[in-house]
Amino acid sequence: MSDTLRLTEALISLSSVTPDDASCQQLIIERLQPLGFACETIASGPDSFRVTNLWAKRPGSRPDAPTLVFAGHTDVVPTGPVEQWGSDPFVPTVRDGKLYGRGAADMKASLAAMVVACEEFLAQYADPELAIAFLLTSDEEGPAHDGTVVVCRELSARGEKLDYCIVGEPTSVKQSGDMIKNGRRGTMSGKLTVKGIQGHIAYPHLARNPIHMLAPALTELVGTVWDQGNDHFPPTTWQVSNIHGGTGASNIIPGNVVVDFNFRFSTESTAEGLQQRVADILARHGLQMGTDYELAWTVGGHPFLTRPGTLVDAVRDAIRAETGLETELSTSGGTSDGRFIAKICPQVIEFGPPNATIHKVDECIALVDIEPLKNIYRRTLEILASVPAQDEITP
Numbered sequence: 197m198s199d200t201l202r203l204t205e206a207l208i209s210l211s212s213v214t215p216d217d218a219s220c221q222q223l224i225i226e227r228l229q230p231l232g233f234a235c236e237t238i239a240s241g242p243d244s245f246r247v248t249n250l251w252a253k254r255p256g257s258r259p260d261a262p263t264l265v266f267a268g269h270t271d272v273v274p275t276g277p278v279e280q281w282g283s284d285p286f287v288p289t290v291r292d293g294k295l296y297g298r299g300a301a302d303m304k305a306s307l308a309a310m311v312v313a314c315e316e317f318l319a320q321y322a323d324p325e326l327a328i329a330f331l332l333t334s335d336e337e338g339p340a341h342d343g344t345v346v347v348c349r350e351l352s353a354r355g356e357k358l359d360y361c362i363v364g365e366p367t368s369v370k371q372s373g374d375m376i377k378n379g380r381r382g383t384m385s386g387k388l389t390v391k392g393i394q395g396h397i398a399y400p401h402l403a404r405n406p407i408h409m410l411a412p413a414l415t416e417l418v419g420t421v422w423d424q425g426n427d428h429f430p431p432t433t434w435q436v437s438n439i440h441g442g443t444g445a446s447n448i449i450p451g452n453v454v455v456d457f458n459f460r461f462s463t464e465s466t467a468e469g470l471q472q473r474v475a476d477i478l479a480r481h482g483l484q485m486g487t488d489y490e491l492a493w494t495v496g497g498h499p500f501l502t503r504p505g506t507l508v509d510a511v512r513d514a515i516r517a518e519t520g521l522e523t524e525l526s527t528s529g530g531t532s533d534g535r536f537i538a539k540i541c542p543q544v545i546e547f548g549p550p551n552a553t554i555h556k557v558d559e560c561i562a563l564v565d566i567e568p569l570k571n572i573y574r575r576t577l578e579i580l581a582s583v584p585a586q587d588e589i590t591p
Contacts, residue, residue, distance in 0.1 A: 269336030306364025
């Protein structure tokens with residue numbers, strides 16, 4: 197059994213359902229400290245939702261050495277119906293060439309691969325110029341209020357300089373290395389409450405139906421082209437997730453209607469610009485803020501993009517050398533903690549194993565994907581450690 201597989205199994209056996217780290221980070225600390233990493237636990241959140249974060253760093257051989265951060269999360273989503281699993285989700289089980297267990301793909305195999313990659317790299321290069329760090333949280337699968345964002349805020353306050361970051365999210369499709377994410381769309385949600393006057397449905401002149409008030413604006417919102425996207429991002433989308441109105445009775449005009457919606461937006465749009473366009477559409481159809489409606493916005497994350505450059509090229513070269521694949525760059529999918537790290541680090545990418553089973557019953561990773569994943573991380577370390585100082589550029 198390889199060291200990577202052994203550590204992956206050890207992590208899976210710890211039932212770290214968000215926000216409980218279940219000592220996963222302590223297990224990783226025990227591997228990192230002998231390598232020269234200074235490990236700091238940063239706890240956050242109320243006692244009822246305590247989050248464990250880890251910042252661990254090993255300095256380079258020169259004070260101005262660039263820093264590569266391995267980032268990820270030790271928490272996992274709930275298992276769902278345990279009886280539907282082929283084996284206990286927290287007892288790592290190998291069958292038919294796959295390792296089963298909650299977190300196998302998302303993302304305990306990545307964490308194990310990162311740790312072992314560092315062990316192998318430092319065994320060969322005892323004093324590299326490259327500084328290496330780990331930023332781990334147990335609040336990625338949850339609200340993400342007390343996790344990576346808290347650590348990034350602390351690092352920024354300290355003036356900590358980060359140059360490159362690899363987030364171990366499962367980004368591959370069929371084989372480790374066939375896709376990396378070099379950016380993510382922004383996400384912004386809105387809760388729109390249109391206010392009418394409740395009344396008897398037979399006397400509409402004595403009431404004011406908020407659904408009717410909203411309908412023309414809703415039609416325009418659905419049909420609006422927000423932008424065309426660009427070479428890296430698809431066009432911005434607007435989608436309704438919930439509509440609530442009425443009392444349940446068939447003879448009452450409702451007093452209000454509430455619409456939950458979400459933007460997934462490209463770098464061609466901004467959160468502020470989209471908010472203004474929504475307000476303009478509502479006003480165009482006779483709806484005035486305060487009088488006719490209230491609208492609460494939540495910006496979950498702004499879009500970020502790492503263009504081909506030092507980090508992307510290093511990971512591409514490592515993947516090619518290990519697997520022979522020409523990896524695809526993508527910004528598809530949902531959000532990740534990369535959105536927080538991108539605010540303090542100029543080059544952020546996400547790379548991990550295939551994601552076909554993540555969050556599902558019988559989550560698993562193919563055994564043949566585990567060692568290549570570790571080797572790609574190690575090769576990336578080797579490539580970045582050999583970059584001449586004058587070539588350490590940021591896109």
